[in-house]
Amino acid sequence: MRRPTALLIAWLLAAGTPAWAATGIDAARAAAVAARQKVSVIRSRQNFLRAELDRVAQKIEALKTQQQGALITDPELDAQLRRSQELSGTLTETAQQLAQAESDLERENLALLQLLNAELASVRAQWDQAHDRAERAKVIERMRTLRDERDQVRAQLPAAKVPALGGARSDDPEELIEQADALRDSEDKVRQRMAALQARINELRDERELERRMNDFLGDESMFDDTDRRLRQTKAQELQKGSSGGLFGMPDSFEAAPNNPASQGPDFSNGTGAGSTESRSDVGPRGAADPRPPPINITSVVKGADARPQLGNADALLRLDPDTNDLEALQAQLQQLETLASDLDRKADDLERRARDAD
Structure with missing residues (x-):
């Protein structure tokens, strides 16, 4: 008795009807929405924990600065360090939960995408069977709605997991x-x-x-x-x-000036005027300064x-x-x-x- 019942249920599931298909799509939509909400909640909690950990880290740095040179550790600093370790552990667990939730969401979206593709194929078959223009217009509107939903679901999936679109199978x-x-x-x-x-x-x-x-x-x-x-x-x-050596073209009179008796000073050969002669050694004719440039x-x-612009390294x-x-x-x-x-x-x-x- 159980075997015929199981066969009947299997036949109904395989044959299917638009009502069964709609029910399956609605269930898949609900599962995808629930998975998406779960991911959102976990991600929000993760962001909160990260902000809290950053705040605790800043407080720890401030307490360490205040405790420099102190012999006794501040109890508040110990408490903040323990709090930081707890937050780090919680963040690790949250990251694992988020990865699992994202995997579940991906699985639900893939299931919904397959059902939407199957529903689109069914609606196209209805369009081929419809002969009334108004009925065909309703079918086309239904197809557009399903395609928009399918595009939204595809956008939420990684590119590697999205099935490739098949070629044009309809005119x-x-x-x-x-x-x-x-x-x-x-x-x-x-x-x-x-x-x-x-x-x-x-x-x-x-x-x-x-x-x-x-x-x-x-x-x-x-x-x-x-x-x-x-x-x-x-x-x-x-x-x-x-x-x-007179490279700048000085006149010959300046070179011969020491041999001119009129331009020489008194002879202090007895050595008493050596200092005076040395002090007047830079004086030329008639008391003028030495014309040779330095x-x-x-x-x-x-x-x-x-003086060129340096190019650096x-x-x-x-x-x-x-x-x-x-x-x-x-x-x-x-x-x-x-x-x-x-x-x-x-x-x-x-x-x-x-x-x-x-x-």
């Missing part, structure tokens, strides 16, 4: 247009990624060009440094010779020749990370995305053409 213009729109959305996302990759590729190309130009510039600077160093040494030697400060000349400016700045890999990825975008565009055009032909 319904509404469905074909919606599938074409979905392909267009995917194409837009791919092209946005392509634009970001192209911008990064252009940036890397500019960086490499800047690196090449700066390396050339630094090489020229090194060559000019050697030339300037030799010129400065030659000029310094000439300046030293000029300061001691020696030029070679250090200042060198500093003037080196060129290696630090031009360093590129090969792991994240692989230009060839980015170009290959861009080419793959271009192929994918062209494929999506071709499929969307085909669906739009089929929708126009179905009208």
Whole structure:
């Protein structure tokens, strides 16, 4: 007696009716909503515990600052440390609960998604069987509602867990247009990624060009440094010779002035006027100062020749990370995305053409 009953129940479940399907979808919706609420509650508790732990950590730091140099530990500091350990343990448990709740929510959403797909297939069959225009309009509205709900459920699932949309299995213009729109959305996302990759590729190309130009510039600077160093040494030697040998073209009268009897002072050969003669050694004819210019400060000349803008550490400016700045890999990825975008565009055009032909 039990076996026929079990077979009857199994047959009813396998055959199904719109009422049974609606009941199954309603139960799946309720389970998904409950799982979503559970995740929200656990996540809120996790955020509260994190904020509380941060507050306790700040208080512990303040108490440690106050207790510096003290021989006896403050009981409040011990209490806050114990509170911090308790909060850390609670946060660990909450994280585990959240992971389990998110897994349950994912499972419920997948079950609901499968039921929505099955319901959509059933509604499409009803549309094929309907001959009245008003009835078909109601079926189309029902299909749109189910598709909107399915899209919302799909958005809550990870991309890896979402089943791929099947190809067009119907000639319904509404469905074909919606599938074409979905392909267009995917194409837009791919092209946005392509634009970001192209911008990064252009940036890397500019960086490499800047690196090449700066390396050339630094090489020229090194060559000019050697030339300037030799010129400065030659000029310094000439300046030293000029300061001691009349290089600046002084008149011959100044060189012969010591031999002119009229310009010489009294002879203090007895040694008593040595100090006076030394004090007047810088006086020229008729009491004028020595017209020869003082020696030029070679250090200042060198500093003037080196007054170039410093580039700093060129290696630090031009360093590129090969792991994240692989230009060839980015170009290959861009080419793959271009192929994918062209494929999506071709499929969307085909669906739009089929929708126009179905009208």
